[in-house]
Amino acid sequence: MxxxxxxxxxxxxxxxxxxxxxxxxxxxxxxxxxxxxxxxxxxxxxxxxxxxxxxxxxxxxxxxxxxxxxxxxxxxxxxxxxxAGGLLDAQLCGMAADARLGAAPAGRPETVLVDYSGPNVAKEMHVGHLRSTIIGDATVRLLDWLGHRVIRANHLGDWGTPFGMLIEHLRDLGESSAAHELSIGDLDSFYKGARVKFDADEAFRQRARQRVVALQGGDPETLRLWRLLVAESESYFLAVYDRLGVVLTRQDFVGESYYNELLGPVTDELDRLDLLTDSGDAACVFPAGFLGRDDEPLPLIVRKRDGGYGYPATDLAAIRYRLQDLGATRLLYVVGLPQRQHFEMVYAVARQAGWLRPPARAEHIGFGLVLGPDGRKLASRAGDSVKLVSLLDEAVGRAGALARQKNPDLDPATVAEVARAVGIGAVKYADLSNDRSRDYVFDWDRMLALNGNTAPYLQYAHARIQSIFRRAGGTPASGGPTGSAPAGDSISVTEPAERALALELLNFGAVIGIVEQNLEFHRLAGHLHAVAVAFNGFFEHCPVLRADREVRNSRLALCDLTARVLRQGLYLLGIAAPNRM
RNA sequence: GCGCCCGUAGCUCAGCGGAUAGAGCAGCUGCCUUCUAAGCAGUUGGCCGCAGGUUCGAAUCCUGCCGGGCGCACCA
CATH class of the missing domain: 3.30.1360.70 (Arginyl tRNA synthetase N-terminal domain)
Structure with a gap:
């Protein structure tokens, strides 16, 4: 306790x-x-x-x-x-002996579905996908670690009218050269190439429209080309996820197209439930309590006037499938704040339809924008959105330069590893250490700083501990993200700096419990920062290796426990903890 | 017009019912023959947007303003 x-x-x-x-x-x-x-x-x-x-x-x-x-x-x-000091000692020993570091496993494990990332096929991943991907990844890691059954849902934009244009462009280029362009990750030029023709060429526009019809009609050749586009994009996304260190796999890709055959049945069911209203030839649900301009009830348009289905229909089909077929009881939508109202309406309809019933619940895990130094939405100099891969490249490049400058003794392989851990970690931590619901300012110098509430500061504290163990002539007992229990030396804290560190460490479990509920990862970040600050104070004031045997063993155990908390905490945020930097 | 999010130190952010509001950066001062100074210690700096209200107690809860951002029918 x-x-x-x-x-x-x-x-x-x-x-x-x-x-x-x-x-x-x-x-x-x-x-x-x-x-x-x-x-x-x-x-x-x-x-x-x-x-x-x-x-x-x-x-x-x-x-x-x-x-x-x-x-x-x-x-x-x-x-x-x-x-009392004795109580602290006993608590620390208990925590050290616990592979879960005092974090209680889920009392009542449930099936949690996390909908996140969701890039569009044949389009570049950009900063707009950063927050959803990072926050979703942390969510998945945390809930999984706590013992929930977590279903990762990458709701790809893999369907809709743009695919007519994209498939025609694919045919124009020839499959092999188009595939090449896509596989090297040049999605921007592919998409723009299609777009330019669509805007300028009436004949192309005609072909594109017919292609949409063929696609929706299930024409085999069209479907084959569509699958080619999807598959190439998925490979590209996986490469980005790998670089980001995100756990998404191909099995987690369930795009909008997956729900196509459910759209009709879902609409029929809503009709049977008498929830559907005909409004200007569009089939709508008007969930109670939602008003638009001029106080008219606001519809969720299930079937458009032209008979087609839009994203509300897909979201309704998806929520029903996730609740009824997947048996999820907690649905988490890691999507930007502007879509708040849309999802509230989807949930409201799902409740009215009887799909979404307690204990099942749906939560919108909303987030704000990534801002540039000018205080406006982050954009490249040209004004368009920043490619995610270039952002990550720059992060790793900057971190590598810093590593070489700060620690010239590191060999090139270690520098590369450190650069990746620190660069990617800095980007993720900058995001997760801020309150989700607020916009935050993206600033390279600040996020890569070794001072302050940053990933490098936490990683440095961890690396310092590993350095102690290297010099102690033995590796710490713990190795993996969770680690195993250390040698079993009893811990005895006496110095103020030791006590301060102990009190922070013992807070870990409670913080995890809070974040499990509210998914406010900046609270975990803040806790880890407090641990790192307390550790650096301890490091300064309490020699470990030079202490007498008993004190030395106690402090080594305290160091190991600190390293495990930092490593596990960072792991849950999706951030690596290198052993040296 | 309605709804949502946000106004805290010069800058970037915590704190969200409890004691004198905290970090980091920037500024100023110290500390490397001693486990990574990528660090530590100290210091300067705040009518917590404004005004009411609730409370023994409000940055925190309620109401109303002001300021910024974003949504609000057939694009996702």
Whole structure:
């Protein structure tokens, strides 16, 4: 049990005795002690007694001698709690012996579907896909680690009218040269080539339209060409994901086209349920509570006037499939904030149709924009969106230059490895360390800085620990992302810097539990940063290798535990922790 | 017009009901014969957009303004 819970439990009993009813002691971390209990303040009004008097009586009745080395009433009525060293030691040892580092596995594992990344076939991946891919990846890693059954859903844009134009362009170029252009990742010029012809050439436009009809009609040759486009794009996306270090695989690609045959049946079902309204020849659902301009009810257009289906229909088919066929009880849509209303409407319809029922729920994991230094949406000098691969190349390039400059002793292979870990890690961390719902400013110098709340700072703390173990003449017991339990040396913290580090480390499990619920990864990032800060303080003030044997072993164990927390935390964010840098 | 997100130090951001609002950068000061100074320690800097309200207590909750961004029927 966590320190906070232990303290809460004991204090609850004392508070209940004083108040004559259950009271939350409200235990929090404190600047004035290790923890503080604030419950007396809230109680004062109800009991009509001064809060300090209540706090004093609570302390009188509370059994805390085995948990705290000092307790004190302070300020207007806070109870300040200093955790006993022995308790810290025991907690640290327990944590060190736990492969999960004190993070509770899911109490009730469920099937979670995460919809993220979602690039468009035959189009370049750009910064617009960055956040969804990174946040989705972290979501998948965390929930999977906690023992949930996680289904990764990469909802590719692989269907729709643009494919008429793209397939015709493919035929014009010839399959082999088109495939070549696509396989080298030059999707931009392929798409633009098609676009230019479509805009300028009436004959091409005609062919494109007919091709759309053929595609929707299931013409075998058209489908073959379409599959070629999709397959080439998928290969390209996989290369980008590999570079990014994202766990998406080809099996996770379930594009919009997958739902084509479900569109009719879903529409029929909505009709049977009497949810469908004919509105100007379009088949619409009007979920309650959604109003558009001029206060008219806002429709979700299931079938367009021309008989075609748009993305609302696909999203409805997908949500039904995910709930009914895949059995997901938690649906996470990692999609930009602007689409908030659209998804709220989809969920509302799914609820009205009876598909989305508790305990199943759907959540929009929305996020803001990536801004350039000018405070506007990040764009290239030419004004168009920045290719994701060029962004990653630059990240690795900059990190490599920094690595060579800061640590000239590294051999080229290590530099390459460090450059990748640091460069890609910096980009991901810059994203995940900010509140999802806000826009954030993309700034190379800041995200690659060794100071502050950055990936390199955390990675550096980890590398310093590994350096200690190299010099100690042995490798730390832990190796993988989760690691195994260390040698079993007992930990004993005495110095203030050790205590500060211990208190941060012991917070890991609670933070994981919170992020499991709200998927606010900046809280995990903030925790890891606090751990790294505490470690660097410890590193400065508490020699490890020069200490006497007993202290040395204890500190080595503390170092290993710190490394494991950093490594596991970074792993959950999708970031590598190199052993040297 | 309606709805959503956001206004915290010069800059980039935490904090989202509790004690004197915290980091990093930028500025100023110290610390490398000692486990990676890619570090540490110190210091300067804030009517928490404005105004009401709720509360023993508000940056945090409610209401109304002001400012910025984004959505709101057949493109995804």
């Amino acid at each position: 966590s320190l906070k819970n232990l303290l809460t439990e004991r204090l609850s009993q004392a508070f209940a005795a004083v108040a004559g009813e259950p009271v939350d002691p409200v235990v929090r971390r404190s600047r004035h002690a290790d923890f503080q209990a604030e419950g007396a303040l809230a109680l004062a009004h109800r009991l009509g007694r001064p809060p300090r008097e209540i706090a004093a009586e609570v302390l009188d009745r509370a059994v805390l001698t085995d948990l705290c080395s000092a307790v004190q009433v302070s300020g207007p009525g806070f109870v300040n709690l200093t955790v």
